[in-house]
Amino acid sequence: MGEPYYITTAISYPNGKPHIGHAYEAIAADVIARFHKAMGRDVRFQTGTDEHGLKMAQKARELGVTPKQLSDEMSQYFIDMCAVLNIDYDVFQRTTEPQHHSASQELWRRMEASGDLYLDRYEGWYSVRDEAYYDGSELVDGADGEKLSPQGTPVEWTVEESWFFRLSKYQQPLLDLYRDQPDFLKPDSRRNEMAAFVAGGLRDLSVSRTSFDWGVKVPGSEAHVMYVWVDALTNYLTGLGFPDETPEFAKWWPADLHLIGKDIVRFHTIYWPAFLMSAGLPLPKQVFGHGFLLNRGQKESKSLGNVTDPTELAQRFGVDPLRYFLMREVAFGQDGSYSPEAIVTRCNAELANSFGNLAQRSLSMIFKNLYGVLDADLPAAEADTALEVEVRAHIVTLQTTFKSLQFSDGLDAWMRAVFACNQYVDEQAPWALRKTDPQRMAAVLMTLFRCVRTLAIAVRPVVPASIDKLLDQMGISVSQRDFAALDDAGWFATLAASGFAVAQPIGAFPRLELPPEEASA
Known part of the structure; x- marks a missing residue:
């Protein structure tokens, strides 16, 4: 076998069915994995679902089901999407699996052993939809004067006891990382953005919650569940058998590429490397933040009624034409549009x-x-x-x-x-x-x-x-x-x-047709 190559997607948050952005990332990762296999590399491709957090707990309550029932149902939609789109992954990692809880708790223990965790009281702005904490200076005013996150999502003032991670301690190590390893974060525009954010000063990060219990328990502090991003990011280690010193972990870690959307670059290139530094683990070689896919130039939203089911799109135009279009049409790393x-x-x-x-x-x-x-x-x-x-x-x-x-x-x-x-x-x-x-x-x-x-x-x-x-x-x-x-x-x-003879060929790429209602629109 050739040189190992480990690629991951971000794990999808299954509080809703897959959308075109999930399909875009899965297809891109699959193309990368297949390309490196064709180049002779020994490839490992991991994807999965991120099933904990307040957002999942609230959605389950709305639907009158348990969070586990919701995550079981919704994760299957992502597995089915991968099957339809011919996504040839090696591991589909779910964060509700017992092995993942063990891996997350071990990462926590290692950060605690480094003196980087302490108990205090959190007061600040939190976006349930983003599962993210924001400083007041980052907030923007909504149409009716309400405070919104930089992504335009609602935020709420949260007060509770919390474990904190000494993120401030890693400000200079992170700046050194961006300077000394410029390929760690691509495209360059994303690295410049993160470097500017870190240079502006880092506050310690609240990394546990007590207001709900749907998550990984904090070891030795059972009333707390881990902040969903501590748990979610650990998935890249879980599938390798961490914390056991498995041959898989020795072979594949650090990952060659974390492929993610540009909206979660902060979590992967500030929080994640800081957690790994604290735990004494090697950092991934590269994180690439791709752009968004826009529907006729507009971001998809339920209110606009323009949300696309990628499975339906693949059934209408064919899986391979859809894959080709997305890789050909959009300059990877930038936003792109489709219709x-x-x-x-x-x-x-x-x-x-x-x-x-x-x-x-x-x-x-x-x-x-x-x-x-x-x-x-x-x-x-x-x-x-x-x-x-x-x-x-x-x-x-x-x-x-x-x-x-x-x-x-x-x-x-x-x-x-x-x-x-x-x-x-x-x-x-x-x-x-x-x-x-x-x-x-x-x-x-x-x-x-x-x-x-x-x-x-x-x-x-x-x-x-x-x-x-x-x-x-x-x-x-x-x-x-x-x-x-x-x-x-x-x-x-x-x-x-060999005596092989070409038979009457069958076309591999038939012409596509627009449905009459769209052709005349």
Whole structure:
């Protein structure tokens, strides 16, 4: 196996069903995981649900069920979403599992042993919806004069006994972290924002509650439950067997990447590294805060009636077209917008018309004109070699940009390779060569077969199911679908000698259509 690579998503808060933002993060993480597998890494991909906290307790009370019943029901929706979207995770970590309680309590004990926890009284502003504490200076005025959090959520004045974490002690270590390891937090704009926040001064953090009991009990102080973010962040350790010194923990920690939304960067890049420093544990190598997906340029909300069910979206347009659109359309790290029209336009232009048509035409001509037979002994013209070199160069660009999470740029490079192949088809005109120079026609079609394979393997992390159907039709074995296979100089001769023949191909990327009511809207 290759070098370990451990990637996590933020664990979803299941007080409601999954929305498009959950799907976006899950898809991006899955693309990253599949890409690193294709690059030869030994990948571990963890996701899950964050099921404790006051918000869950209040929601359960509203519905007349227990918090555990609510979390059991709602977590299943997230598991189902992952199944629909072809999210190939290794671990789905729920915070209600006994092992997670043990891990969280051990992290607490280690922070306590460092002298970083003390009992006091908390008085301040708390947002139930954000599960976050805010300083009065951070609040904004609402339309009717009410105080709101920076996210625009209601806050309430809270007074109760609480355990505190000495966050102020870690102000300079955190600033040193941002300075000495600039890749710890990406994009750079998020790191600059957090550095400015920390430089402005850190107050100690209230890390327990007594006003409700739905959470992990504080060891030795059973009337308190841990602040939900202490518990939630520990999930990244739980799945590795922490606190036991397991082979999994030794192999996978620290995580290579925590992939999260930009709204929870503070928790992951101020609180989390401070907790880990206190507990004497290594810090994750990188946290990446991606942007939001906007529905036709608007943030989704129940009041606007524009909340999208990602499962329904995938059923309407197909899982792989949705995956491709989200990775192609939005510059990763920035906010982006989507609409049914944009999905159809992008996927038809690039997947169906450009790549899908290239693959279909190439395989169809081999089937019709050469009885599906491959020939590895045909002489290559200068144009053939030039195309294969150009395609490979664009795929190297894709690999480089995907490593730095620039998916849109990587897929742009992939499309340039697709365009080069289509231009080659137009210039070589194999349909005309069929009558004038059949051997040259065959050489052109063999060149196209090799290039389609290269393009397919390169984009497979993004659209895996569709590409696997295509590669099945091309006789490419499952073990030969990673980037290492592109360096195998003898693969084509081996396939041709095996007696494999291309059958009548079935299109991998059919054109999408808008429902009539949306097409006329």
